[in-house]
Amino acid sequence: MKKVLLGNTGMEVFVLGFGGIPIQRVSQEEATEIILECRDRGINFIDTAQGYTISEQYIGNALKKAGRENFYIATKAMCHDYDSMKAAIENSLKSMQLDYIDLYQIHNVSKMEQLDKSFSENGAIKALLEAKEKGIIKHIGITGHIKEVLLKAIEHDEIETIQFPYNPVESQGTELFERALAKGIGTIAMKPMAGGAFTKHKLSLKYIANSNLISVAIPGMDSVKQVVENVSAVENLQPLTQEEMDEIKNEVQEIGNNFCRRCGYCKPCPEGIDIPSVFIFEGYVTRYNLPEYGKSRYDALPVKATACVRCRKCERKCPYNLPIVEKLKHAVETFKNC
Template identity: 50%
Template sequence: MKLKEVKFIMEKRILGKTDFQVSVVGFGGIPAQRLNEEQVLELLTEAYDQGMNFIDTARGYMASEELIGYALEKLGRDKFYLATKSMDKTYKGIIEEFNQSLSFLGTSYIDLYQFHNIKTFKEYDQIMSDYGAYKAVKELKEQGKIKEIGITSHSKEVLDMAIDTGLFNTIQYPYNAVETQGEELFKKAKANNIGVIVMKPLAGGAIGKGEIAIRYILDNPNVSVVIPGMDSISQVLQNARAGIDRRAMTEVEKERLAKEASTLGAEFCRRCGYCLPCPQEIDIPSNFLMEGYYTRYNLQDWAKERYGAMSPKASDCIECGICETKCPYDLPIRKMLKDVVEVFN
């Protein structure tokens, strides 16, 4: 697929201590796993044409790396800064994961390699131990296979400590109109010249006003790049517009976004997918999504029809609780699935 000459001017920001001049809106790679090769190629072609030059994926995102690798082979590896990550915490394990990433992505190097979803200080200590993952990643960097090292977490405390070490050039953390607890963390990162990558900009799809939600995030000068997941051309265009048309939010837009955010509270699914797979094969995030359509977006008939077609669904939960041990937000998933059943029964 032939690339057009980039005609849109998207704002760029320097990613911390790196020399990467990244588009303020990047391509989040989680939803790519639901698509095929040609669809991902089409999305990344449009993303580039809209001025995006940063891709974030992960070894744990199923087929995402392989699909993105196919697209990069067609478009040219040099068109994007490429970030991926691994949840492995051991020296040997992360080298194996890294080599898999290189193979799937069809590249000889990774621009930004991140330790993925470090939940606790114990996990952090594990990657920093004598036989831990950091030693391996540092060696790969010395070999030129990795340009920069970053860390992602849903724990503000872990990232606060990681900033103090000076060992990471980027952090990745959730931030949106509902979850603003990272603002002081971002300020500290900027003061230490550490790049800030924002995940969950739409609170896992719970916030429907995409362009406004991203503009809200980009109004924070401490944010380097926001990485909304995208699985359609319309999403690419909407998300890119937030980085191209950098006008200030109006009071009306702020009120609309605040009103939507206020309906969510703290107990809502961000659709990160870490709870999966469910032993009963329930698509847990999709059940919560249908409930949201029913209760928040006045789509009762549409949501009820689609929930009814799910098999298995929330009513098939046996309350084993495995999902709750994997949720980075410590959500009471079993209770929330019961609430879904109540809504649709």
Template identity: 30%
Template sequence: MEKRRLGKTGHYSSIVTFGGAALIGVSQREADEAIKLAIEHGVNHFDVAPTYGDSEILLRPWLKEYRDDIFLACKTQKRTKEEAAAELKRSMKRLGVDYIDLYQFHAIDEMKDLDVAFGSGGALEAMIEARDEGLIKFIGITSHKPPTIIEALKRFDLDTVLFPLNFILRRHRCPENDYEPILKLAKDRDLGTIAMKAFAKGPWPTKERRYRTWYEPFGDQRMIDLCLWFALHEGVTTVATPGDVRLIPKVIDAAEKYRELSSEEVQYLIDSASNLKPLFPRT
């Protein structure tokens, strides 16, 4: 599987990141099957979080054997220094590791949360101390709102950014969901870029849900191919898998046959989204 440099971290991440949200509600056996498949096919970037059920515990057995081969990313939704420091230690214990490669502010969407996390006594202080102590190597942010990420980058020199990107958002671009300013700033600052919701078709149209994701994902192989290839065409380092283990094999398949999209294919995809409802901004 192709690997790309994750900005100034210097790490070469697989173009697919194993998103730990896919492990919510699954058994150890189901998790093992998905993780084994990913590792065997060259996925080396894994992203978990305390809010992803038992994802940290489910990944732990694999870290015992493959820790040196895995770029381990984790997150915290805690916004104060004390709470974030405690949650980091809890995550490390659950993962069974003595360091985490990338620790990220999780889902900082609102400016008020950014103010707390980046202010005096905020989570950022805990992350800086953890980095100084060798508990984490790099600091990143995840958000569904690009303007919040841009503001965060004005306040601190982060290493990575994780944000929504897909051809539907590109077609229905507005200030609240426009990811292009993030990509430009990331290029200027040599930041690692991680796309999420790359396979999102939109909000579920009915109460019937075929997948565990909170949004409706594309499920057929052809569209998964195009979704991944579009995200990579936009220039991100790596693309997170959707939150259902059943889709991971299809994403891996798309990555292994990855090719550059032509300008005509890109435009066709964008135009095809005219009647689709974007996932963001949420209404």
């Protein structure tokens, strides 16, 4: 099974990895079976996060049967200062019962201020570099949904991998991935199914694998069946046929403009609503079938979608002409019914 280097990290990864969000909704026994199937099918990269409730614990327990030596383990934390990142690393090691983590990422950096804080004198990078020197993490990465922030992030030599959305609907990361690859930075595609919006899953994975932009794509999987189907899309990779390209084009057109790409151009909202985050958290409810997780993330927002005064300034700035006001109204109803 063909593997590629994840940038200059030295990690050889299969183009398909395992995303750890959806296993929150299965049992430990089911999660273990899924990880075992990943091992047997050649998947050797697992990505999770401290914020994914019990995902780290499930994965750590599963590795006792699946074998730690068969996987590169990546996790992440939304910490920007030294103390919180140091504590996060220790918590992840404890949660997964590991001596070391292959890749630790600063999670979901969405503002330049967060990036600057992470690289400040007592920022998250200091904690990550100390952990790397001790050998308890091997490599440092960053994740996010805002291209401009990650373009700035890869100017820092400490960053070895980036994780950003990429799929047939969301190609805004092309420049970012090209620059990263030119610098020897590994590229990880999150949201390979556009958060569940792109329904032709195997075609999306084949599209990503053929892009020459991505080292590894990490679809979330919550069943053995999904592992088998996803691997079958890329294990004997062939170029996309004209028929497949037409099928992808039709799917993209059907999704149309009513889809948030999380580009952030709608911000700042005069009322302080984090509009992209509202839609991300709603997606956990409506697409990922994780209502409790999505609702808890939404409830943690300092300003809720109910604060919208329908000024429509966001809509005038949206490059995709989304009906943001109506979508925020829909989100309010979604969370009300959780």
